[in-house]
Amino acid sequence: MAEAALRTVAATGREPGTDPGAPGPEALVDDDFIAAGGHPTHVHVFHQFLYVPLGRIVVTALGRDHELSPSVALWIPAGVPHSARFDPDSLVVAETFEPDRHRLPYTEITSVNVSDAQRQLLLSRMRSSEVTEEDPAVFAVLCSGHRDVLPLPRPTGRAAATVAGELMRNPGDPRTASEWAEGLYTSSTSLRRAFRAETGLAFSEWRTRLRLNHSLHLLAAGHMVSTVAARVGFVSTNGYILAFRRYFGETPGAYVKRSASRTAA
Structure with missing residues (x-):
């Protein structure tokens, strides 16, 4: 070094x-x-x-x-x-x-x-x-890649990596940790521990970051906030807006406007 x-x-x-x-x-x-x-x-x-x-x-x-x-x-x-x-x-x-x-x-x-x-x-x-x-x-x-994405470490163990790969292909997948674990013949406790140990994030936190990152690309493509919320797996538009504000410090609408101004500049 x-x-x-x-x-x-x-x-x-x-x-x-x-x-x-x-x-x-x-x-x-x-x-x-x-x-x-x-x-x-x-x-x-x-x-x-x-x-x-x-x-x-x-x-x-x-x-x-x-x-x-x-x-x-x-x-x-x-x-x-x-x-x-x-x-x-x-x-x-x-x-x-x-x-x-x-x-x-x-x-x-x-x-x-x-x-x-x-x-x-x-x-x-x-x-x-x-x-x-x-x-x-x-x-x-x-x-290359979106400049505002949240850091998202990838898990390495078989079970957690399998779940992560599926969610990256479909962030809107609604399955819970228990449902994922059942399909992989493991326990939800083991799966949650794997995510925490291998990524430093709880399963729910990891999935939320993934969904928000994916939503940035959909917003940039011009989709409505309600459409984006549904496509990335949030139960409600309001829940998506609250999560977006908590992680990015502004609403999706304000983010889109600021991004447009930044691009123009």
Whole structure:
């Protein structure tokens, strides 16, 4: 994980969110402070896409923790101070991009639910025996996907992974954890424990996040809020609106208007 351009925040004296290219106090460039278990707060002069094909790590920025797993990666824009903690068995893959050549669609650290295409690309670059350079096509693939999605770790055990796969194909499936468990010849308690242990989320929380993420694409396609609520599995439109506001801080209608303004800008 040693990277030549890591810089400590104390050395840069630069506040979060400021232009990483702006002049400031002389910066210390030093790889020695990076340990096997992580590294303290520092700043990159480049954009970084962090992926963890094995294990888990936690990246902390601006007082917020971001947990990375084989299904959740992270974009760290240039100039954003952050630190990291690594699990002992974790494998961390870092793709870096020069901010002068590549512009991110966001300015804050952003979680990415890793798609099959992104996973295949990242693993193929790991297997390559040649030095891999930053590439506009690679950057485009890693930037694909909805920018506002909620982080959604994928379970790995047989039962939970089966349920997750079915729900991803049909988020509106109304079956309860007990009904899923019965069909898989396990107990609802075991299934719920598996979701909690493998994703860090309760089954109901995981399903709600999945449904809300799916609803973002339907809203972007121009569907009415009531139609979206029904298609992703909410019993009522009001229940969908309340859940959407709780996770995204605004109603679906307000979100659609803001997204339209953001796109136009």
